[in-house]
Amino acid sequence: MKFVLAPDSFKESMSARKACLAMEKGIMAVFPNAECVIAPMADGGEGTVESLVSGLKGKIIKTEVTGPLGENVIAEYGLIDEGQTAVIEMASASGLELLKLEDRNPLLTTTYGTGQLFKHALDQGVKRFLIGIGGSATNDGGAGMLQALGVSLKDRYGQELPFGGGVLSRLHSVDISGMDSRIHSVKIDVACDVTNPLIGENGASSIFGPQKGATPEMVRTLDQNLAHFADVTKKQLSKDYAHVDGAGAAGGLGWGLMAFLQARLKKGIDLVIEYTGLEDVVKGADFVFTGEGSIDGQTLFGKTPYGVAAIASKYSVPVIAFAGRIGNGVESLYENGFTAIIGIQKGVTTLEEALAYGEENLAAAAENICRVLRI
Missing domain, CATH: 3.90.1510.10 (Glycerate kinase, domain 2)
Structure with missing residues (x-):
C-alpha cells in the first residue's frame, strides 16, 4: 500500500515533518510493508x-x-x-x-x-x-x-x-x-x-x-x-x-x-504543492493523510488540508485528515475531497497536555485508522 503523508504543522505542538513521522509510525504498526511518502506541507506562512x-x-x-x-x-x-x-x-x-x-x-x-x-x-x-x-x-x-x-x-x-x-x-x-x-x-x-x-x-x-x-x-x-x-x-x-x-x-x-x-x-498552499511536486506523488497512492492543528469550515478557504484534498480528489484518492481540534462547519469538507476527519485527542485534557502529547496522539490515531482500513 502507498500512503502519501502531507500535513501542515500542528502549531505549538509539532512541525509538519514531525507530524509526517508520527503518521508513519502509526501506519507501520499495522502495515509494516507499506510505502510512506513523506511530504510536509505549509501554506506560505510560518513553517x-x-x-x-x-x-x-x-x-x-x-x-x-x-x-x-x-x-x-x-x-x-x-x-x-x-x-x-x-x-x-x-x-x-x-x-x-x-x-x-x-x-x-x-x-x-x-x-x-x-x-x-x-x-x-x-x-x-x-x-x-x-x-x-x-x-x-x-x-x-x-x-x-x-x-x-x-x-x-x-x-x-x-x-x-x-x-x-x-x-x-x-x-x-x-x-x-x-x-x-x-x-x-x-x-x-x-x-x-x-x-x-x-x-x-x-x-x-x-x-x-x-x-x-x-x-x-x-x-x-x-x-x-x-x-x-x-x-x-x-x-x-x-x-x-x-x-x-x-x-x-x-x-x-x-x-x-x-x-x-x-x-x-x-495562494500559499498552491505554491507549496507546485514546488514539492505533490501531484506527482499522489498519483497511484492508496491513501493521502493530511491535517493540522485545527480543522473547521474555514479550512475551505486556502488552508493546507483543503489544498491537499483538492489534488487527491483529481485522482480519486481517499483523504483522511487529522486535527487536534475539529470545529464547526466541517460537513462542507466532505463534499470537497475529504473522506474522513479524525480528532487525535484521547480524552478530556488541558491545552498544555494536548500540545505536549501531539505526536503520540497523532501516531495512535493513524494506527487506529489503519486498523479499520485493514478490515
Whole structure:
C-alpha cells in the first residue's frame, strides 16, 4: 500500500515533518510493508521554509540582516533544488515576532532586512524565489526591501528616505537604475492568501495596521503615505498595482514585489504543492493523510488540508485528515475531497497536555485508522 503523508504543522505542538513521522509510525504498526511518502506541507506562512527544506532535502542558510527597527538580527532562509531555489519567510527578517508589544510602530518599521535576504540568496546563485509574506511588522510598501536591492527613494532635496512607512509622504523621486540587475533574471513567487488592495478602507494600513501597533491617526497617515508612494511610482515608472488583489499584503510588500520585481502572487498552499511536486506523488497512492492543528469550515478557504484534498480528489484518492481540534462547519469538507476527519485527542485534557502529547496522539490515531482500513 502507498500512503502519501502531507500535513501542515500542528502549531505549538509539532512541525509538519514531525507530524509526517508520527503518521508513519502509526501506519507501520499495522502495515509494516507499506510505502510512506513523506511530504510536509505549509501554506506560505510560518513553517514554510522548514517544510520545504526538510521535504526536499535542502539546507538552511543563516545570515545577519537589519531587523524591523534597524537592529541587527539573525535571519534564515532555505535553499532547495540543488541551490537553484531560495525559500524566504519575510517574517524571519521583518516580522512582528521580532518585536516586543510596546515596540510595535509601523511608522518606523522597515522591510530592509527582507531585501538583504534576497541579495544574500542572489549571491548563492539562485534562479527562483518563493517568499512567504505573512507575519510582517511593516507598513512601508516594500520601500526598505527595494532600497536594500539598490532602488533609490529620494525626497525633494535629493536625500535618501530613512526607514519606515511614516516618511513616504516625503518621497519625490524613484530611481531603479541602481537596482541589482540579477533580480531581473530570476522568477519570484509570492505566497499570499489575502486579497486586500494597497490602499483604502480594505487596504494594508486600515486592515492590518492596528495589529502592528498603529493608532487610528497612524492608520490614516500610513494609508495616505502608501497612496503617495504608489502615485509617484505610477507617474515616474508607469507601474500601477495599487488596486490589484494582494497588493496590501504585508503592509504593501505585495505591491512592492509586483510593481518592482514582477513577482507572481498565488495562494500559499498552491505554491507549496507546485514546488514539492505533490501531484506527482499522489498519483497511484492508496491513501493521502493530511491535517493540522485545527480543522473547521474555514479550512475551505486556502488552508493546507483543503489544498491537499483538492489534488487527491483529481485522482480519486481517499483523504483522511487529522486535527487536534475539529470545529464547526466541517460537513462542507466532505463534499470537497475529504473522506474522513479524525480528532487525535484521547480524552478530556488541558491545552498544555494536548500540545505536549501531539505526536503520540497523532501516531495512535493513524494506527487506529489503519486498523479499520485493514478490515
